[in-house]
Amino acid sequence: MIKVSVNGEIKELPKGLNVSQMIEALNYKTKGFAVAINTTFVSIKSYEETIINDGDTIDILAPVQGG
């Protein structure tokens, strides 16, 4: 297992997951969000090839109200 930070919370995940597998493992049900790892944007087309590493900081953002 590895430890990562997801939206500021420490989570444990199996080693070697890609972004798609991570999203599934974290139980994200809604669509329409974007992912950044260690403050770098990861596009949907890179999900399969991007592997989550121990200590990564992951941000998952979705639409909200804004001015």
Next chain:
Amino acid sequence: MNNTNDTWEIGGKMLNSRMLIGSALYPSPSNMEEAIKESEAQIVTVALRRQSAGEGGGNNFWDIIKELNINVLPNTAGCHSAKEAITTAEMAREVFGTNWIKLEVIGDQYNLQPDPFETVKAAETLVKEGFEVFPYTTDDLVVAKRLANVGCKILMPWGSPIGSGQGLMNPSNLKAIRKQFPELKLIVDAGIGKPSDAVEAMQLGYDGILLNSAIALAQDPVKMAQAFKYATIAGRLGYEAGTMQKREFASPSTPTVGTPFWHQFS
């Protein structure tokens, strides 16, 4: 009642409304929806924030906005560095499916004043990445020049600090930016509090206004949305019509020739 004779272009889109409206701070989602509809704005600002896992019920806010079928302008609110703003913009492009970005890089937490150095740095990268950058900036002419130099076609100087409702703090600076950049699209963003502030901004020849708090925090946001709709149109028409020159002294508007009882009572 948009001024349908007044079609203008911004970011590659032809619009009839010169008012950009925010989607935050309304008493309820339905009130937000009604106010946006009443404003007849064709651009609405939105943002991105962390989403919790397991929220199976969908995104009510985003569903409402999509239903409105108007242009969405995502912002980078809350960013304090060029790097953060660039990453947020890239994420917004994917989520919202638009290359428009309201670039907001805050330099001071007290008055939410934009950081000019980081804003210019971020704008330069984002323009190169193909974004249509709507940079939120102060009314500083030199910063405006720098933003134009890195390829911004739109500038959004503040009227006064975000959410303050203080109106236009420095109309002469805003006027100087308008004069210096006749070819750029200029929007007064932030600080507008009253419909008369919108009129004033539009009379300066600005192409539009962007506001949120003034409507959302009004006693009746829907009615205030209507007031701003008319104010924006009135200000634009006033600008196009050309205001009269101010005079030092009074000058009668009613003809003096044929005045009855001329000198009879003196």
